[in-house]
Amino acid sequence: MSRIGNAIIVGGGIGGPVVAMALRRAGIEATVYEAYDGSADGVGGALSIAPNGRTALAAIDAEAAVAAIGHPMRAMVMQSWTGKRLAEFGSPPSLPEQLLVWRSDLYRALYDEATRRGIRIEHGKRLVSLTESTAGDGRVVAHFSDGTSAAGDVLIGADGIRSTVRRLIDPAAPEPRYAGLLGFGARTSGAGLVSTGDKMHMVFGKRAFFGYQVGADESGWFANLPHPTPMSAAEARRIDAAEWLRRLAEVFRDDRTPAVEMIRRTAPEELVITGGLEDIPSVPTWHRGRVVLVGDAAHATSPSSGQGASLAIESAVQLARCLRDLPVPEAFTAYERLRRDRAERIIKMAARTNSDKAAGPIARVLRDLLMPVAMRLLANPEKWAWQFDYPIDWAAPVAAPARVAA
Ligand SMILES: Cc1cc2nc3c(=O)[nH]c(=O)nc-3n(C[C@H](O)[C@H](O)[C@H](O)COP(=O)(O)OP(=O)(O)OC[C@H]3O[C@@H](n4cnc5c(N)ncnc54)[C@H](O)[C@@H]3O)c2cc1C
Secondary structure (H helix, E strand, O other): OOOOOOOEEEEOHHHHHHHHHHHHOOOOOOEEEEEOOOOOOOOEEEEHHHHHHHHHHHOOOHHHHHHHHOEOEEEEEEOOOOOOOEEEOOOOOOOOEEEEEEEEHHHHHHHHHHOOOOOEEHHHHHHHEEEEEEOOOOOOEEEEOOOOEEEEEEEEEEOOOOOOHHHHHHHOOOEEEEEEHHHHHHEEOOOOOOOOOOOOEEEEOOOOOEEEEEEEEEEEEEEEOOOOEEEEEEEOOOHHHHHHHHHHHHHHOOOOOOOOHHOOOOHHHHHHHEEEEEEOOOOOOOEEEEEEEEOOOHHHOOOOOOHHHHHHHHHHHHHHHHHHHHHHHHHHHHHHHHHHHHHHHHHHHHHHHHHHHHHOOHHHHHHHHHHHHHHHHHHHHHHHHHHHHHOOOOOOOOOOOOOOOO
């Protein structure tokens, strides 16, 4: 039996529609308010849905929607720029395999599934401030830039790494941290290239990091280019795409991989420029009063973790379970206890990967020497089990958090 009637969800990216679907299952009505007018079709590069993300979607019967648009990624092959194979990681056989999805396809699939389930998603609603209802009923009111407002029993900030909700509940909240890398990617033809089957290859290149998967019908690549100063996606897009492609082909010129060939096959209009890789190691305040954060707003990891979307999905489902079983604020405390340590551990691991990717000429020599040993250790599936194996028992009641003695 749910304790609240309705929820306002700010942000219709990945976490927003999932938390709305999970709340609906828990008997709580939710409306999603998204800042942008249109859909996110064509926006964003490739990302992975890890086994744990798929398991979390399955807990609310929404996994099929994502499986339909994902390309299976049965393993990741780690390579050095010399072409040497360093290690191969796969998901444990008992778990669903990893999926490679384009963010725009993922967004569309979740959007369609949520609306199919009757969830209202309102566009052109950019949250600017929050107040408490003047009716004295403890409800929270969201105010949007178009002058409209909406009231709910709780407000969930699913508004991403630059969350407005995060700043409203804690004006001192940390800002995103730049990882020293810019992101690029493209879908391109793989005709004539050696197929990687259902494996993603990841190359610690001589000057930059390159990932690629070559399939029969479609191939894709992404690159992380070390860059000393941060650049937003908009700033990076002010530089001509043809110029970025030229620079990328140049930095990969010594690597014994298909990088240069795949970049040459990419037309400027196909290049996806995602801007600086960022994370936030720890957000001190996840909730205040009737307001709570979910997804990147609470735990933004850089794309190097391969877990940003999956963590957002997991948190969305767990938050709904907590709101189903416990009153606010105990629900928020229980949710944070379920999620914080795991999310921050993943953020930390990705930050270490970023420093290997952004290694300068001297650090790179050391990295290349140590990498084979480090990779052999990492290739042990038990090292990854805690990340991938995160079952969520939807039906199990969430225990109330123990009270801290005064
Ligand atoms: C445009 C874009 C491109 C991305 N590309 C990649 C990529 O290539 N690779 C990768 O690994 N990850 C990428 N990500 C990040 C990845 O999607 C997230 O890490 C992950 O999905 C977490 O989801 P989330 O729902 O917490 O945040 P997001 O998916 O970022 O969704 C947040 C949503 O909130 C909306 N929003 C923001 N502020 C407000 C406001 N004030 N009022 C109302 N709505 C608001 C945004 O428009 C957005 O739709 C991208 C994110 C975005 C927004």
